[in-house]
Amino acid sequence: MNLTLRIWRQTGPEDKGRMVTYPVEDISPDMSFLEMLDVLNERLTLAGEEPVAFDHDCREGICGMCGMMINGNAHGPQRGTTACQLHMRQFTDGETIDIEPWRARAFPVVKDLVVNRNAFDQIIAGGGFVTAPTGSAPEAHAAPVAKADADAAFESAACIGCGACVAACPNGSGMLFTAAKVTQLSLLPQGQPERYTRVIGMVDSHDDAGFGGCTNAGECTVVCPKGIPLHTIGRLNRDYLAATAKHTGRS
Amino acid sequence: MDLYTEGNPVTDTRAPDGPIEGRWDSRRFNAKLVNPANRRKLTVIVVGTGLAGGSAAATLAEQGYRVRSYCYQDSPRRAHSIAAQGGINAAKNYRNDGDSVHRLFYDTVKGGDFRSRESNVHRLAEVSVNIIDQCVAQGVPFAREYGGLLDTRSFGGAQVQRTFYARGQTGQQLLLGAYQALERQVGLGNVEMNTRHEMLELIVVDGRARGIVVRDLVTGEITTEFADAVVLASGGYGNVFYLSTNAKGCNVTATWRAHRQGAYFANPCYTQIHPTCIPVSGDHQSKLTLMSESLRNDGRVWVPKAEGDDRDPREIPEDERDYYLERIYPSFGNLVPRDIASRAAKNVCDEGRGVGPTRLGVYLDFADAIQRLGRKSIEAKYGNLFEMYERITGEDPYEVPMRIYPAVHYTMGGLWVDYDLQATIPGLFVIGEANFSDHGANRLGASALMQGLADGYFVLPNTIANYLAAGPFEKLEPSHPAAVEARRTVEDRIHRLLSVDGDRTVDSFHRELGQIMWEHCGMERSAAGLRKAVDEIRALREEFWQRVRIVGDADGLNQSLEKAGRVADFFELAELMCIDALHREESCGGHFRAEHQSPDGEAQRDDERFAYVAAWEYGSEQPVLHKEDLTFEYVHPTQRSYK
Numbered sequence: 001m002n003l004t005l006r007i008w009r010q011t012g013p014e015d016k017g018r019m020v021t022y023p024v025e026d027i028s029p030d031m032s033f034l035e036m037l038d039v040l041n042e043r044l045t046l047a048g049e050e051p052v053a054f055d056h057d058c059r060e061g062i063c064g065m066c067g068m069m070i071n072g073n074a075h076g077p078q079r080g081t082t083a084c085q086l087h088m089r090q091f092t093d094g095e096t097i098d099i100e101p102w103r104a105r106a107f108p109v110v111k112d113l114v115v116n117r118n119a120f121d122q123i124i125a126g127g128g129f130v131t132a133p134t135g136s137a138p139e140a141h142a143a144p145v146a147k148a149d150a151d152a153a154f155e156s157a158a159c160i161g162c163g164a165c166v167a168a169c170p171n172g173s174g175m176l177f178t179a180a181k182v183t184q185l186s187l188l189p190q191g192q193p194e195r196y197t198r199v200i201g202m203v204d205s206h207d208d209a210g211f212g213g214c215t216n217a218g219e220c221t222v223v224c225p226k227g228i229p230l231h232t233i234g235r236l237n238r239d240y241l242a243a244t245a246k247h248t249g250r251s
Numbered sequence: 252m253d254l255y256t257e258g259n260p261v262t263d264t265r266a267p268d269g270p271i272e273g274r275w276d277s278r279r280f281n282a283k284l285v286n287p288a289n290r291r292k293l294t295v296i297v298v299g300t301g302l303a304g305g306s307a308a309a310t311l312a313e314q315g316y317r318v319r320s321y322c323y324q325d326s327p328r329r330a331h332s333i334a335a336q337g338g339i340n341a342a343k344n345y346r347n348d349g350d351s352v353h354r355l356f357y358d359t360v361k362g363g364d365f366r367s368r369e370s371n372v373h374r375l376a377e378v379s380v381n382i383i384d385q386c387v388a389q390g391v392p393f394a395r396e397y398g399g400l401l402d403t404r405s406f407g408g409a410q411v412q413r414t415f416y417a418r419g420q421t422g423q424q425l426l427l428g429a430y431q432a433l434e435r436q437v438g439l440g441n442v443e444m445n446t447r448h449e450m451l452e453l454i455v456v457d458g459r460a461r462g463i464v465v466r467d468l469v470t471g472e473i474t475t476e477f478a479d480a481v482v483l484a485s486g487g488y489g490n491v492f493y494l495s496t497n498a499k500g501c502n503v504t505a506t507w508r509a510h511r512q513g514a515y516f517a518n519p520c521y522t523q524i525h526p527t528c529i530p531v532s533g534d535h536q537s538k539l540t541l542m543s544e545s546l547r548n549d550g551r552v553w554v555p556k557a558e559g560d561d562r563d564p565r566e567i568p569e570d571e572r573d574y575y576l577e578r579i580y581p582s583f584g585n586l587v588p589r590d591i592a593s594r595a596a597k598n599v600c601d602e603g604r605g606v607g608p609t610r611l612g613v614y615l616d617f618a619d620a621i622q623r624l625g626r627k628s629i630e631a632k633y634g635n636l637f638e639m640y641e642r643i644t645g646e647d648p649y650e651v652p653m654r655i656y657p658a659v660h661y662t663m664g665g666l667w668v669d670y671d672l673q674a675t676i677p678g679l680f681v682i683g684e685a686n687f688s689d690h691g692a693n694r695l696g697a698s699a700l701m702q703g704l705a706d707g708y709f710v711l712p713n714t715i716a717n718y719l720a721a722g723p724f725e726k727l728e729p730s731h732p733a734a735v736e737a738r739r740t741v742e743d744r745i746h747r748l749l750s751v752d753g754d755r756t757v758d759s760f761h762r763e764l765g766q767i768m769w770e771h772c773g774m775e776r777s778a779a780g781l782r783k784a785v786d787e788i789r790a791l792r793e794e795f796w797q798r799v800r801i802v803g804d805a806d807g808l809n810q811s812l813e814k815a816g817r818v819a820d821f822f823e824l825a826e827l828m829c830i831d832a833l834h835r836e837e838s839c840g841g842h843f844r845a846e847h848q849s850p851d852g853e854a855q856r857d858d859e860r861f862a863y864v865a866a867w868e869y870g871s872e873q874p875v876l877h878k879e880d881l882t883f884e885y886v887h888p889t890q891r892s893y894k
Binding site for chain 1: 306328638
């Protein structure tokens with residue numbers, strides 16, 4: 001396949017950035033999208049041009065490191081698929097493909113397609129955990145968990161923290177990410193003692209980190225590579241309302 | 252041999268004796284403690300945030316130490332433990348199927364082909380039960396039965412169901428548990444988290460590991476960081492093969508730099524080739540994807556009986572198929588350990604019975620299981636794996652058998668550590684895949700997660716206190732001569748890499764190195780091949796330093812520069828791996844020497860000559876071999892049989 005790529009190039013946070021056009025030839029439909037970028041980068045290097053910086057690591061859709069807007073869609077056109085798992089057979093010969101970084105206030109661009117997502121870690125540090133210091137755990141079977149709850153908790157826990165939800169949101173909100181963790185832990189007995197302080201702590205951290213508010217646009221769930229459903233945000237809202245009503249831990 | 256010299260034996264002076272069941276208790280009782288008020292005066296650097304590093308950093312911070320944590324990724328949650336699919340072993344015996352600490356110990360020593368330490372493995376089996384408790388308490392959503400209790404499944408090399416799992420994403424869920432515990436400590440101010448930082452040198456002062464040189468990958472700034480102890484949890488070195496199931500960034504630099512500073516590197520040739528990966532599809536391939544071993548619970552492995560049979564697999568009748576694992580190993584069948592399954596796949600492909608466009612593949616067929624259990628049940632167990640397979644290959648595994656082939660997956664070798672997990676440099680501790688100690692010559696499935704968390708949650712936080720009790724050590728400044736020198740080494744190397752300005756890319760060298768290693772130091776090794784590999788690696792390394800091209804500078808994010816530094820270290824490691832493989836004139840676990848096999852093609856150990864750990868000391872001319880003898884008091888070494 002032969003393709004025309006238009007890629008966002010930005011040398012650093014201060015640079016304004018611009019789209020640059022690169023033709024690529026002889027692309028195999030069996031290549032992953034990132035392998036196609038590898039081909040381009042090899043060629044740029046040999047020509048003495050700086051290769052395109054992009055984040056990636058496991059290349060099997062689980063680490064959450066990769067992420068880019070491909071033709072305006074977070075992670076590209078295939079549903080439920082990260083950029084590293086997207087394969088070129090999803091595109092047609094001769095196509096022009098626009099590639100841009102995540103764009104959100106909470107995710108400043110570092111270089112080219114690389115953004116800073118430390119804000120997600122801040123949300124987790126704000127309460128996305130169960131306080132269970134090593135060594136203090138009771139026997140694993142001390143608290144049975146209904147299979148339906150365990151399965152539902154797992155579905156929310158499947159979030160990979162890639163940030164597609166934020167990039168797709170018109171408000172740059174990180175609410176789907178936040179809600180996924182809130183939902184996982186509030187469905188499990190181990191998460192109950194901190195259920196209400198957690199939701200307040202995480203939402204406060206979310207707001208402090210520069211994410212926008214959620215207006216239920218629903219774009220997040222469409223692009224989520226792990227299919228985290230919109231109703232997790234509903235659960236977060238219910239817990240948040242209950243928590244504020246209780247005035248628990250509100251500073 | 253002309254490629255190395257032999258030095259004095261090395262002994263594990265921390266290993267307690269007495270009955271094996273009491274050794275860990277006895278070590279914990281005899282180890283020195285640090286009182287809680289003094290802990291906050293002590294700083295520990297932890298490099299890597301996977302299961303081992305993340306759990307260690309969180310636990311040390313909970314205990315009251317000041318922790319500084321480093322990872323090259325943009326978040327500690329990205330470490331490659333996240334990609335582990337299948338599960339985690341623990342001797343809970345919830346199935347009442349005859350499991351026990353002793354059986355897990357026995358299976359692991361046997362699975363490792365009698366090349367691991369009994370004391371270490373027994374401790375691992377003991378703490379395995381605590382790990383499950385700990386993870387459940389953190390809210391890890393393990394798979395459960397309808398009664399609300401934890402579900403388990405079988406893994407290779409075991410005849411009991413002791414593997415706990417969270418669908419096909421067990422590593423992810425365990426890592427997120429550790430990551431959340433870590434972030435809690437970050438929030439409390441007990442851990443200073445440094446993301447997008449890469450350790451490029453170890454700082455040794457007066458014989459003690461006292462710090463590291465790191466490069467901030469975003470700004471390019473190089474700094475020297477100090478602590479009372481340094482913990483390396485930087486993972487394995489499978490990417491020396493270029494193509495592996497490791498993440499693209501996985502590298503040997505942290506451990507290799509420590510090795511060059513004096514830490515012994517043990518058993519580097521022990522590499523695990525995982526039998527069930529998606530076959531290579533072309534020259535563009537940048538990494539290989541694992542299909543979890545758990546699939547062998549329900550999938551049946553086969554190839555056509557006839558060579559070159561090109562028919563659609565669904566049209567090949569039963570009596571023309573060879574379910575070779577079930578045929579050769581009737582008692583373990585499709586669940587033989589990984590080394591055995593991989594070699595069997597290689598053998599049938601060598602016979603010309605491989606399948607797929609490259610003929611380097613075998614079928615993993617779920618037709619029987621789908622018929623027996625229904626598609627829904629298979630979907631519930633393996634849905635995400637089936638989807639991933641389809642995305643990558645464009646084929647639907649519910650309809651057509653999967654095609655799989657072995658690929659490099661894990662490295663059992665690593666820095667040598669004693670029972671306390673301390674390297675030969677005092678104050679340097681090594682945990683998880685980065686050390687060598689528990690898996691011998693072959694790791695059993697679902698044991699990597701167990702070992703990473705055992706080391707990080709339960710072993711290191713106890714043993715490191717014995718060392719830290721002598722601290723805090725002298726306060727160091729960046730102007731200390733040892734720090735200045737370590738920093739200069741890093742700067743010179745970066746300068747040298749950038750100034751080559753040649754005409755070949757880093758990846759082209761890495762790919763070529765990988766081909767040499769796969770051909771000569773992969774699933775089957777021979778003396779002639781390994782010698783050839785050493786020559787080829789040396790020539791390629793020389794060419795690298797003359798022809799590599801890195802565009803851009805060192806003053807900001809430069810991913811080619813990062814890769815180049817890692818590949819430069821892989822060259823040196825690759826040579827040591829080949830020398831280690833050459834010197835070990837026996838076959839054991841993942842190390843298969845063509846010259847040493849039984850008449851029916853099984854690995855032939857030589858316990859008389861090789862029942863030892865090969866711990867290599869760095870030498871600027873030649874490596875120096877130090878042997879640590881292995882003794883077996885509880886599990887008598889036998890020819891491993893899974894028939």
